[in-house]
Amino acid sequence: xxxxxxxxxxxxxxxxxxxxxxxxxxxxxxxxxxxxxxxxxxxxxxxxxxxxxxxxxxxxxxxxxxxxxxxxxxxxxxxxxxxxxxxxxxxxxxxxxxxxxxxxxxxxxxxxxxxxxxxxxxxxxxxxxxxxxxxxxxxxxxxxxxxxxxxxxxxxxxxxxxxxxxxxxxxxxxxxxxxxxxxxxxxxxxxxxxxxxxxxxxxxxxxxxxxxxxxxxxxxxxxxxxxxxxxxxxxxxxxxxxxxxxxxxxxxxxxxxxxxxxxxxxxxxxxxxxxxxxxxxxxxxxxxxxxxxxxxxxxxxxxxxxxxxxxxxxxxxxxxxxxxxxxxxxxxxxxxxxxxxxxxxxxxxxxxxxxxxxxxxxxxxxxxxxxxxxxxxxxxxxxxxxxxxxxxxxxxxxxxxxxxxxxxxxxxxxxxxxxxxxxxxxxxxxxxxxxxxxxxxxxxxxxxxxxxxxxxxxxxxxxxxxxxxxxxxxxxxxxxxxxxxxx
Amino acid sequence: xxxxxxxxxxxxxxxxxxxxxxxxxxxxxxxxxxxxxxxxxxxxxxxxxxxxxxxxxxxxxxxxxxxxxxxxxxxxxxxxxxxxxxxxxx
Numbered sequence: 001x002x003x004x005x006x007x008x009x010x011x012x013x014x015x016x017x018x019x020x021x022x023x024x025x026x027x028x029x030x031x032x033x034x035x036x037x038x039x040x041x042x043x044x045x046x047x048x049x050x051x052x053x054x055x056x057x058x059x060x061x062x063x064x065x066x067x068x069x070x071x072x073x074x075x076x077x078x079x080x081x082x083x084x085x086x087x088x089x090x091x092x093x094x095x096x097x098x099x100x101x102x103x104x105x106x107x108x109x110x111x112x113x114x115x116x117x118x119x120x121x122x123x124x125x126x127x128x129x130x131x132x133x134x135x136x137x138x139x140x141x142x143x144x145x146x147x148x149x150x151x152x153x154x155x156x157x158x159x160x161x162x163x164x165x166x167x168x169x170x171x172x173x174x175x176x177x178x179x180x181x182x183x184x185x186x187x188x189x190x191x192x193x194x195x196x197x198x199x200x201x202x203x204x205x206x207x208x209x210x211x212x213x214x215x216x217x218x219x220x221x222x223x224x225x226x227x228x229x230x231x232x233x234x235x236x237x238x239x240x241x242x243x244x245x246x247x248x249x250x251x252x253x254x255x256x257x258x259x260x261x262x263x264x265x266x267x268x269x270x271x272x273x274x275x276x277x278x279x280x281x282x283x284x285x286x287x288x289x290x291x292x293x294x295x296x297x298x299x300x301x302x303x304x305x306x307x308x309x310x311x312x313x314x315x316x317x318x319x320x321x322x323x324x325x326x327x328x329x330x331x332x333x334x335x336x337x338x339x340x341x342x343x344x345x346x347x348x349x350x351x352x353x354x355x356x357x358x359x360x361x362x363x364x365x366x367x368x369x370x371x372x373x374x375x376x377x378x379x380x381x382x383x384x385x386x387x388x389x390x391x392x393x394x395x396x397x398x399x400x401x402x403x404x405x406x407x408x409x410x411x412x413x414x415x416x417x418x419x420x421x422x423x424x425x426x427x428x429x430x431x432x433x434x435x436x437x438x439x440x441x442x443x444x445x446x447x448x449x450x451x452x453x454x455x456x457x458x459x460x461x462x463x464x465x466x467x468x469x470x471x472x473x474x475x476x477x478x479x480x481x482x483x484x485x486x487x
Numbered sequence: 488x489x490x491x492x493x494x495x496x497x498x499x500x501x502x503x504x505x506x507x508x509x510x511x512x513x514x515x516x517x518x519x520x521x522x523x524x525x526x527x528x529x530x531x532x533x534x535x536x537x538x539x540x541x542x543x544x545x546x547x548x549x550x551x552x553x554x555x556x557x558x559x560x561x562x563x564x565x566x567x568x569x570x571x572x573x574x575x576x577x
Contacts, residue, residue: 053492053493053494053523053524054494054497054504054505054535055494055496055497056494056496057493057494057495057496057497057543058495058496058497058498059496081544085496088496088498088499088542089496089498091498091499092496092497092498092499095499304499340499
């Protein structure tokens with residue numbers, strides 16, 4: 001099958017029989033649900049853009065399995081160029097959707113599994129890599145969306161999985177059968193879960209011998225028996241129930257997260273990619289985390305939109321020539337492009353693993369993601385500073401349309417005389433959407449905690465930085481130790 | 488003359504690449520027909536990059552005439568180059 005377009009993707013979702021709950025009720029028509037639909041649109045963009053000549057250079061790759069043209073989101077990186085294109089694709093899609101387009105997590109899970117399954121097989125003579133490659137080929141041929149599911153609900157953070165009061169707080173194997181395994185547990189914060197065809201499960205932390213029942217990785221169809229999705233709320237989410245009004249901010253796109261419950265779900269052996277090899281959980285977690293930290297290239301694209309919106313509102317307010325406003329916009333760009341430096345650098349410094357898959361520079365990926373935990377907040381703060389308080393005190397779109405009060409809003413919320421009040425309202429709503437509305441889930445809090453909270457990156461930075469070498473250089477240059485220097 | 492168009496992926500273009508190609512087509516006034524870069528009957532390829540990095544790999548077009556646009560400012564030169572190439576083709 002060739003790469004799907006947006007329409008074909010939408011139709012493929014309609015064939016799924018997902019068990020989705022939202023606001024306490026089962027969602028009968030997931031694709032057309034007004035709150036979920038914008039997130040489907042964002043994933044659909046990853047399909048549509050692969051068919052656009054002006055984006056295919058980033059969106060399309062060549063399968064190392066079949067030699068066929070495939071969507072990059074189903075690709076295993078075969079070179080540094082692939083890694084760089086992944087970062088660039090993230091920015092490009094971020095700037096065109098201004099939200100989380102959800103598909104990177106599955107790509108990152110598959111790339112991590114391509115490395116770790118190979119390494120497990122090398123040690124134990126298992127066939128995980130063979131199973132994984134068969135699954136990968138299926139994903140590539142059918143151009144599927146995979147939800148990469150790592151984050152367990154974790155219960156008491158001070159206790160390992162096997163010591164939790166409720167053993168299901170980390171997803172685990174509860175039964176081994178001749179033809180497969182049965183698993184139980186839940187994965188939280190699952191971005192794009194109900195827009196996915198498959199779910200790829202990975203352990204969330206390093207597991208020890210006592211936790212080997214939790215050291216499991218596999219893939220199942222998203223509508224497998226026993227899987228339930230409970231959609232997470234987002235700030236301002238019910239504005240989407242008000243129709244295509246200006247109050248949505250972003251008229252087309254959005255994201256979603258869900259709690260995914262696995263209530264005794266059967267997984268056939270040919271879909272199991274790790275089974276109790278607990279000593280490889282660190283490898284899988286770190287490989288996935290490194291790729292996913294690179295993936296925050298998307299925030300640079302969202303930042304592009306926010307900066308564009310901020311410049312626009314400054315012009316509409318007549319403040320764009322004020323020196324402090326210009327300086328703040330320079331600062332926003334400086335922060336945003338610094339983020340871009342990180343995601344390009346970790347890709348450019350990538351390397352080949354034993355499996356043949358290319359992995360990013362892990363230290364630089366962690367540095368990049370650590371910047372992402374901070375800079376979007378500062379960019380958002382500066383945007384709100386320039387936008388002004390009207391962003392949060394603006395009456396609704398319905399008030400603007402009201403025959404009684406609409407005229408007053410149109411009159412008194414006018415900025416520059418040549419700019420329609422409605423345009424000013426639209427750009428303010430977009431800034432609101434990104435900095436504290438539905439899209440702030442992705443741009444801010446997901447930037448903080450997605451792919452690991454800041455402390456996770458600090459631990460990795462401390463571990464990976466070559467401190468001995470830095471000390472050697474310092475000791476030699478100040479004369480404590482003798483080195484081979486020019487004198 | 489038939490010319491294939493190959494765009495970069497557009498991660499952070501400094502100008503509207505698609506609009507620029509349309510403008511190029513209009514200015515050439517029918518002397519050049521733009522087609523997909525995959526069209527094997529194309530007489531050459533215009534590579535349209537969004538910035539001076541011009542990251543599009545030229546290897547697939549080796550041996551065929553190719554021209555690069557890295558910014559809107561390259562438009563005038565491109566019109567001239569393609570007019571000349573079309574003239575030679577005739």
